Amino acid sequence: MAETTEVIQEAAFRLFAQRGYADTSVDEIVAAAGVSRSTFFRAFRSKESVIFPDHDRLLAQVEARLASSTQSSALAAVSDAVRLVFFHYVAEGDRARERYRLTSTVPALRERELVGVSRYQRLFRQYVTSWFPSSEAGQLRAELFSAGIVAAHNRVLRRWLRGEEMDPHVEIDTALTTVRETFEHRHQDMEPVVVVLPASMKTRDLEARIREWASEGAVEKQADSTAT
Numbered sequence: 315m316a317e318t319t320e321v322i323q324e325a326a327f328r329l330f331a332q333r334g335y336a337d338t339s340v341d342e343i344v345a346a347a348g349v350s351r352s353t354f355f356r357a358f359r360s361k362e363s364v365i366f367p368d369h370d371r372l373l374a375q376v377e378a379r380l381a382s383s384t385q386s387s388a389l390a391a392v393s394d395a396v397r398l399v400f401f402h403y404v405a406e407g408d409r410a411r412e413r414y415r416l417t418s419t420v421p422a423l424r425e426r427e428l429v430g431v432s433r434y435q436r437l438f439r440q441y442v443t444s445w446f447p448s449s450e451a452g453q454l455r456a457e458l459f460s461a462g463i464v465a466a467h468n469r470v471l472r473r474w475l476r477g478e479e480m481d482p483h484v485e486i487d488t489a490l491t492t493v494r495e496t497f498e499h500r501h502q503d504m505e506p507v508v509v510v511l512p513a514s515m516k517t518r519d520l521e522a523r524i525r526e527w528a529s530e531g532a533v534e535k536q537a538d539s540t541a542t
Contacts (some may be wrong), residue, residue: 319357319391322347326364335365335420365413365423367406369430372399373437380441388445389497392438392459393490396467400486405469414475429495435464455497462493 327349329338339503340361344354358364376395403410416424439460446456466489473479 318349318353321338321356322349322357323364323409326361327409331412333536335416335423362423362426365416366426366430367402369433372402373433376434377437378439383441388442389494392442392463393494395438396463396490397486400467400471400482404474404482411475414472431464431468435460438463459493459497462496463490466490523536 322343326338327344329342329346333342336363340351341352343361343364344351347354375398378485379395380391380399404481406413439457442460443453443456446452446459467486470479470482470486470489473485474482
């Protein structure tokens with residue numbers, strides 16, 4: 315079946331390049347591929363489906379990588395999962411570039427592509443939210459991280475597809491490192507502040523107090539009063 319699928323895709327992309335996506339019918343694709351309509355629809359749900367990779371399989375691989383991680387290795391797992399998807403496209407070579415040309419010019423295909431991107435982002439968010447604090451601030455960071463990691467992938471991929479980056483291995487690593495450092499960053503240049511709190515204080519109350527101190531400059535004032 316894999317060989318038949320490849321034959322159909324080869325015929326379809328060849329016709330799309332010659333005639334245009336809108337002016338190519340399924341009947342023309344099956345004739346060029348030498349297969350029946352029933353064979354075509356066993357391999358693909360629609361003409362549109364011929365354009366895109368097997369997202370279900372890629373998503374399953376991404377989920378397996380994320381599920382194998384722990385909180386301490388979460389960011390590394392996300393980076394590995396992104397590389398898995400990224401290098402799938404790179405391995406496709408000219409096929410990926412042909413797809414990019416089509417999705418850049420056919421609105422329906424562009425919309426389908428955006429749906430696929432959102433599936434990856436939802437999957438990342440599903441796992442990332444459990445790795446960040448459960449507070450509103452923590453969940454916001456999880457949301458931003460999920461969006462940021464997908465945006466980094468898409469930026470580097472588009473540069474490679476347009477021929478602007480010939481060594482995608484280096485650039486994807488740089489982009490993912492940038493995202494990771496953004497969310498792992500600790501303000502090392504700040505003076506430490508020691509705060510003594512009652513043992514009975516709950517975590518959510520502590521978070522609320524810290525936000526309150528930060529917004530009012532109370533942390534700095536407390537440090538000054540302690541020093542005197």
